[in-house]
Amino acid sequence: MFSQKPTYRRWVWISGGLAIVFHGLWVSQHMLLGNGQDLSIINVAVLLCLLLSLSVTMGCSHFQMWIMLPVVYIASVITLLLSAFISNPYILHLGIYPQVMVHIGFALVAFTVMMIAALFALQLGYLDHMLKSHRPHAINVAMPPLIKIENQLIGLIKIGMVLLTISLATGFIFLNHIFDNGQVHKAILAVIAWFVYLFLLTGHYRWGWRGRTVGMLTLLGAVLLILSYFGSRLFSSSY
Known part of the structure; x- marks a missing residue:
């Protein structure tokens, strides 16, 4: 990951990008439900790890953030594993309250x-x-x-x-x-x-x-x- 060789960096981008895609699919399937949005504590933790992984992966080359990738990727893996064992749904209907969605968006x-x-x-x-x-x-x-x-x-x-x-x-x-x-x-x-x-x-x-x-x-x-x-x-x- 810290190697200067383009080949290693390319594999980091490919593997990290695929992981983020599947991470995003998990979020869409488990948070965006037919009867509302499930904003349980573990789901929000998974979403925040997704945002962190996406941000750090996109900025790792320009801002030389390679050392941060293992941290955010490991955190993502841990939260996803925890989501398999922790189930405490908390359903909201953010479409009814767009002002709350604005607040949550800025907070995230x-x-x-x-x-x-x-x-x-x-x-x-x-x-x-x-x-x-x-x-x-x-x-x-x-x-x-x-x-x-x-x-x-x-x-x-x-x-x-x-x-x-x-x-x-x-x-x-x-x-x-x-x-x-x-x-x-x-x-x-x-x-x-x-x-x-x-x-x-x-x-x-x-x-x-x-x-x-x-x-x-x-x-x-x-x-x-x-x-x-x-x-x-x-x-x-x-x-």
């Missing part, structure tokens, strides 16, 4: 962008650790330089912030039950994550934060977003 895309940013943060941390451990030989030549990864990370967070802001705004406007007992912690965690990312960008541009600080705050924001959705769904029966 924002989550995907911020998870890719988290992968960049992990890659940044790995390279930084290798360099500080005086083991530059452990860094594959296919991996981009630190400054390029950091610039891409900041760019992703800025895009993610716009999407996350729209997601939160549409949630407050369109979801009347957002502060219900089963939803309030979801909203609070998402808002805290938004402030963490804002704090990160402010620190980067105003105080020159770089490297480990940027990476740790990126991962903290990602964890908060994961807890915001999946944590709430574990203890709540409603979206």
Whole structure:
């Protein structure tokens, strides 16, 4: 996968592309039902892994994201395997509530962008650790330089912030039950994550934060977003 040879890269593209096609077919068959859309927690996890796999596969060559492919592919395999053993349907009728579909759409895309940013943060941390451990030989030549990864990370967070802001705004406007007992912690965690990312960008541009600080705050924001959705769904029966 990390080889510079075009033949190996071509096989990665072919195998990854086929896997994504079948992954997409699974999502269409198990989420888009005749009586509505099944947005159970495991189905949404599978969908998010599909979005991550598709995004990273499409960008791996241009942005040198090859090291991220095993992570997103393994996550996809795990969620698909779990879906075979976990069945807890949660049927919605999004066609009746298009405004909710808008909110969910922005939320999914924002989550995907911020998870890719988290992968960049992990890659940044790995390279930084290798360099500080005086083991530059452990860094594959296919991996981009630190400054390029950091610039891409900041760019992703800025895009993610716009999407996350729209997601939160549409949630407050369109979801009347957002502060219900089963939803309030979801909203609070998402808002805290938004402030963490804002704090990160402010620190980067105003105080020159770089490297480990940027990476740790990126991962903290990602964890908060994961807890915001999946944590709430574990203890709540409603979206």
